[in-house]
Structure formats: C-alpha cells, structure tokens
Amino acid sequence: MIFEKRTERIFLAIFFLIALCIPLFLEDNSFFVGKATTILILAVFVMSLDFLVGRVGLVTLGHALFYGLGGYLFVILTPEYEAVNFWVYAVYILAISALIALVVGVVVLRTSGIYFIMITLAISQMAYYFFFDSLEFGGNDGLFIFMKPETSIFGLNFLNLDNPTHFYYLSLLAVLVTLLAIKITLRSRFGRIVEASRLNPERTEALGYNIFAFRLISYIIGSTLAAYAGLLFALQYGYVNPQFMTWEMSGTALVMSILGGMGTIYGAILGTITYEGLQYSFEHLSEDWMLLMGGAIILMVLLLRKGLAGYLEKLLEK
Amino acid sequence: MANDIILETESLSKHWGGIKALNDISLQFRDRQLHGVVGPNGAGKSTLLNMLCGTLKPTSGCIFHKGDQIEGMKPWKFVRRGIGRSFQKTNIYADVTCLENCAVAAQRRFTGSFNLFASRHSNTLVRDAAEKALRQVGLDSRINTVAAEISYGEQRQLELAMVLATDPCILLLDEPMAGMGHEESQRIIELLNELKQSYSIVLVEHDMDAIFELSDQLTVLDNGTHLITGTVDEVRNEPQVKEAYLGKEDEEEAA
Ligand SMILES: Nc1ncnc2c1ncn2[C@@H]1O[C@H](COP(=O)(O)OP(=O)(O)O)[C@@H](O)[C@H]1O
Ligand SMILES: [Mg+2]
Numbered sequence: 001m002i003f004e005k006r007t008e009r010i011f012l013a014i015f016f017l018i019a020l021c022i023p024l025f026l027e028d029n030s031f032f033v034g035k036a037t038t039i040l041i042l043a044v045f046v047m048s049l050d051f052l053v054g055r056v057g058l059v060t061l062g063h064a065l066f067y068g069l070g071g072y073l074f075v076i077l078t079p080e081y082e083a084v085n086f087w088v089y090a091v092y093i094l095a096i097s098a099l100i101a102l103v104v105g106v107v108v109l110r111t112s113g114i115y116f117i118m119i120t121l122a123i124s125q126m127a128y129y130f131f132f133d134s135l136e137f138g139g140n141d142g143l144f145i146f147m148k149p150e151t152s153i154f155g156l157n158f159l160n161l162d163n164p165t166h167f168y169y170l171s172l173l174a175v176l177v178t179l180l181a182i183k184i185t186l187r188s189r190f191g192r193i194v195e196a197s198r199l200n201p202e203r204t205e206a207l208g209y210n211i212f213a214f215r216l217i218s219y220i221i222g223s224t225l226a227a228y229a230g231l232l233f234a235l236q237y238g239y240v241n242p243q244f245m246t247w248e249m250s251g252t253a254l255v256m257s258i259l260g261g262m263g264t265i266y267g268a269i270l271g272t273i274t275y276e277g278l279q280y281s282f283e284h285l286s287e288d289w290m291l292l293m294g295g296a297i298i299l300m301v302l303l304l305r306k307g308l309a310g311y312l313e314k315l316l317e318k
Numbered sequence: 319m320a321n322d323i324i325l326e327t328e329s330l331s332k333h334w335g336g337i338k339a340l341n342d343i344s345l346q347f348r349d350r351q352l353h354g355v356v357g358p359n360g361a362g363k364s365t366l367l368n369m370l371c372g373t374l375k376p377t378s379g380c381i382f383h384k385g386d387q388i389e390g391m392k393p394w395k396f397v398r399r400g401i402g403r404s405f406q407k408t409n410i411y412a413d414v415t416c417l418e419n420c421a422v423a424a425q426r427r428f429t430g431s432f433n434l435f436a437s438r439h440s441n442t443l444v445r446d447a448a449e450k451a452l453r454q455v456g457l458d459s460r461i462n463t464v465a466a467e468i469s470y471g472e473q474r475q476l477e478l479a480m481v482l483a484t485d486p487c488i489l490l491l492d493e494p495m496a497g498m499g500h501e502e503s504q505r506i507i508e509l510l511n512e513l514k515q516s517y518s519i520v521l522v523e524h525d526m527d528a529i530f531e532l533s534d535q536l537t538v539l540d541n542g543t544h545l546i547t548g549t550v551d552e553v554r555n556e557p558q559v560k561e562a563y564l565g566k567e568d569e570e571e572a573a
Binding site for chain 1: 403405435437
C-alpha cells in the first residue's frame with residue numbers, strides 16, 4: 001500500500017468521491033466548475049513543491065519558474081493555425097521542461113541551505129524579467145493560445161477542452177497521476193535514499209550514496225510536475241504571462257503546503273483547497289480581506305503545528 | 319598471516335588555521351589486522367579517521383588504497399571501495415526504524431538505488447542483510463523500533479550495525495564502545511575479535527583493556543604527532559609512551 005496512513009486513505013477517498021461528483025451538481029454553473037478546475041491545477045503545483053521541500057529537503061523559492069515555463073513552452077511551441085495533439089505536445093513540453101530542470105538543477109544543487117533558497121529565487125526572478133521585457137513573448141501581457149489542441153487518442157476523441165466539465169476531469173486526472181507518481185517514487189528504493197539524504201545527508205554519503213544525483217533526479221521530477229500544472233493552467237485560460245512565475249506564486253504555494261502539512265503530499269491538496277476557500281470567502285467579506293486572510297493563515301499555521309493534515313492525523317491515527 | 323598493506327597514509331597532515339590537528343602521519347594498515355589507534359583527547363584520532371574515509375580532505379599528504387591514490391575522492395567513492403566508517407558522535411536516522419537504518423546501508427549492495435518504481439520493501443536480500451547486521455551487534459529485539467526511542471548505548475550498537483550492513487573490507491571505527499554498558503561492550507569486543515578474521519579494522523578506542531586485547535598493531539598519537547606504532551607489547555614497554563599518554567590516563571583514572 002503506497003498510502004501508509006489511515007488519515008491519508010480516508011481523506012483521499014472522500015476527496016476523490018466529492019471531486020468526481022462536483023460537476024454533476026454544478027453542471028449549469030461553469031464559473032464554479034472553472035474555479036474548481038483551477039484549484040485542482042494549483043494542487044498539482046503545490047504537491048510538486050511539497051515533494052521537493054517536505055520530502056527531498058530542497059527548500060526552493062523559485063518553483064514558479066517551472067510553472068511558468070510549462071505555460072510559456074506550451075503557448076510558444078504550439079503552431080498558431082493548426083490544432084496539435086494535446087497528449088503528444090504535453091509529453092514533448094514536459095521533456096523540454098525536464099531538460100531545463102536538469103540544467104538549472106546542476107547549478108542550484110551546488111549550494112545548500114540559505115544559498116539554495118536565494119539562488120532558486122534569483123533564477124526564477126531572472127526568468128520573470130526575461131519574459132516581462134521580451135517583445136516577442138508579449139512582455140507583461142504575455143501570449144495567447146490561438147488554437148486549442150485536440151485530444152484524440154488513437155483516433156478516439158472523448159474529451160473536448162472547450163467543455164469546462166471535460167477540462168475539470170482532465171485536471172482531476174492530473175491530480176491523481178501526480179499523487180501516484182510522487183507516492184510511488186517516495187516508496188521506491190530511490191525514495192529510500194532520497195529520504196535518507198534529507199534526514200541525514202552526511203551519513204547517507206558515508207554509506208556510499210552520491211546524494212547530488214538523488215537530489216538532481218528528484219528536482220527534475222518535482223519541476224516537471226510543476227511544468228505540467230503550468231501547462232494546464234495556460235490551457236484553461238488560453239494565455240500565459242509573466243505572472244505565472246512571480247515569487248509570490250512560489251511563496252503562495254509554499255504557504256499552501258505548510259498550511260496543509262508539509263511533506264504529507266495529500267496535505268498539499270487540503271492546503272490548496274483551504275487557502276483558496278479562505279481567499280474566496282474573505283474577498284467577499286471586506287475590503288481589507290488580504291490583511292484578514294493573512295491573519296487567519298498565520299493563526300492556523302501557529303495553532304496547527306503540523307498543518308491541517310497533522311491535525312487530522314492526531315484525530316484519526318490511534 | 320596476511321601481511322599485505324591495504325591502506326596507507328604518506329605524510330598526512332590536517333591543519334585548521336594555526337591548529338595542527340595532524341602532522342606528517344605515515345601509517346600502514348594491513349589486511350585482516352586490527353589496528354588500534356590511541357591517544358589523549360584532541361590527539362587527532364577522529365581527524366585521521368575522517369580523512370581515511372574521505373569526509374575530510376587532507377591539507378597535505380596522500381592516502382593509498384590497494385596502491386591507488388584516493389585522498390581527493392568523494393566520500394561515497396570511498397565506500398564503494400569497501401571503506402566503511404562509524405562515527406564517534408552517533409550519526410543515525412533517528413526518525414526511522416533500526417531496520418530501515420540498516421536497510422539504507424545495505425541497499426546499495428544488492429540492487430540499483432535509482433529504481434523509482436520497485437518498492438523499497440520488495441528486496442528480501444536487503445532486509446536479510448539489515449537484520450543480520452542488527453543481530454550481529456545484539457539488537458535483535460529492536461528491529462522495528464524507531465531509532466530515536468532506543469537507549470544511547472543501543473544507538474551506539476546501531477551505529478556499528480550500519481557500517482557492517484554496508485559489508486566493507488575495511489572498517490574504520492571511532493570509539494564504537496563509548497557510552498555502552500559493560501555487557502554491551504563485551505559483546506562488541508567479542509564481535510570485533512570475530513570480525514578481524516575477515517575484515518581489516520582501524521579501531522579508535524578509549525577503553526585500554528579492550529584495545530590491548532584486540533589490537534594486532536597499535537599506534538599512539540599525541541597532539542597531532544605520531545609517537546609510535548608496534549605490537550601491543552612494544553608499545554606498552556616504550557617509556558616515551560608511558561610518560562606521554564598511558565601515564566596521564568592512569569592519573570586521570572586515579573583522580
Ligand atoms: N572542524 C574543526 N575545526 C577546527 N579544529 C578542529 C576541527 N575538528 C577538530 N579540530 C581540532 O583538531 C584537533 C584534533 O581533534 P580530533 O581529531 O577530534 O581529536 P581526537 O579524536 O583524538 O580526540 C583538536 O585540537 C580539535 O580541536
Ligand atoms: Mg575523537
């Protein structure tokens with residue numbers, strides 16, 4: 001069983017049950033289906049960050065770099081007047097993202113601790129300003145998708161990306177795939193050494209493992225998953241712009257993962273939903289909603305030492 | 319008796335700023351011998367072991383393993399050459415079980431660690447080797463206990479079990495018995511007596527009775543310098559040593 005904790009199994013069962021049914025109740029309300037889709041896409045992004053920060057031990061403040069890259073690569077590489085195949089292009093773009101993650105990883109993983117935080121932040125800010133200042137990539141306005149891709153597999157076409165409900169299920173699938181990919185990786189023989197490297201890097205090296213290699217591969221996995229989230233987000237809204245890769249984007253995802261329970265992976269889903277839910281409620285409550293919301297988050301993080309998942313576990317694990 | 323040199327240092331030195339932790343040390347470690355290293359606190363024993371296992375880079379001098387010069391290599395390459403070490407300050411994975419601690423150590427021997435799909439629990443060879451190492455040091459009853467929850471002495475045993483689980487040819491042990499109870503120490507002395515038939519061991523230890531009993535060769539360090547290397551009897555009868563180290567130790571014990 002890759003889901004070791006009871007709490008985890010219960011939460012995921014309830015989550016997927018509700019998530020599967022949501023469009024049935026909101027069929028006529030495409031605004032809410034769209035909102036729910038965005039939350040699912042964000043959850044993919046936050047899970048990939050939670051994996052890196054909470055499980056590999058790489059505290060990155062530049063994770064949005066790959067979220068933005070996924071979006072930009074997708075919009076830039078799809079031809080304007082021809083509908084490409086979504087699945088083929090997704091694989092193609094993720095492969096390029098993985099390659100970029102490899103190069104960036106080789107650079108940033110030479111540092112650790114506070115320097116790692118600074119250099120990941122710096123590189124993602126460089127990319128932000130590059131796109132912000134670039135004329136051919138649309139500067140601050142970004143780029144628009146002219147032709148949405150088609151989604152047939154072996155000639156079968158059961159998915160229409162213009163249909164919000166279909167897109168919702170595509171995003172839910174992404175959550176499931178991301179969750180499984182991370183959990184299987186963590187349980188694997190590779191995951192054992194990744195875990196060991198986080199718990200005690202010195203000892204792990206003294207036991208014969210090249211921890212740089214394990215961190216690099218993990219970094220590529222986490223970054224590629226983030227790129228997939230960015231790609232989906234760009235596709236949902238039909239555009240990409242530099243806002244995808246701001247440090248606020250990285251920071252917000254970090255807050256969501258801490259709120260959910262750092263390193264628990266399923267907590268990232270919980271944290272994303274809670275954060276977005278709070279934001280939606282506070283937005284309608286008052287003009288100063290950002291202040292109120294900040295206060296609420298700080299309070300929750302302080303009260304729930306191990307995040308929402310930690311709290312649930314205290315209730316449900318014997 | 320096998321007399322081949324398996325590990326050798328040549329004018330090895332380590333300086334930190336003005337502190338000469340080790341100065342111009344040339345030693346030869348022979349195959350399947352237990353080589354004791356003693357000396358007062360701060361003599362440079364741990365520094366020597368740290369360089370022999372690659373975690374510290376020497377300021378100058380060379381280390382040879384089976385004739386290859388290895389002192390610039392990464393620590394994990396030392397392990398792949400069969401050089402394993404235990405730490406003076408317990409250095410384990412406190413948050414996971416004793417079995418998992420040893421499984422990390424053993425995994426590299428039996429299976430690729432870049433397998434992202436196969437479950438870490440699916441290789442029985444890894445599990446068997448990890449359990450064997452725990453049994454060797456007498457931790458049979460603690461296999462599924464989280465390492466943070468066992469006693470300090472037991473953590474010292476686990477520390478040793480982890481090195482054994484890597485199945486090295488050369489064991490570098492930094493005060494493995496420090497902090498263990500009498501019974502546990504006896505068990506480890508017995509184990510080391512057994513292990514030295516098949517491993518080369520470099521043992522740093524404060525327990526003089528144990529060191530005299532176990533050592534084939536004995537080196538005395540003092541203040542970063544090499545005083546003498548010889549058999550236990552040769553070293554015991556060396557007046558300079560009595561004065562510089564053994565004498566002091568007696569006084570300390572008397573005090
Ligand atoms: N990281 C370090 N930085 C500076 N000095 C150190 C460091 N590690 C050890 N030393 C010094 O080197 C000398 C030898 O230390 P060590 O090898 O730990 O001695 P021993 O293990 O024989 O007690 C001591 O004087 C110690 O203070
Ligand atoms: Mg020492």
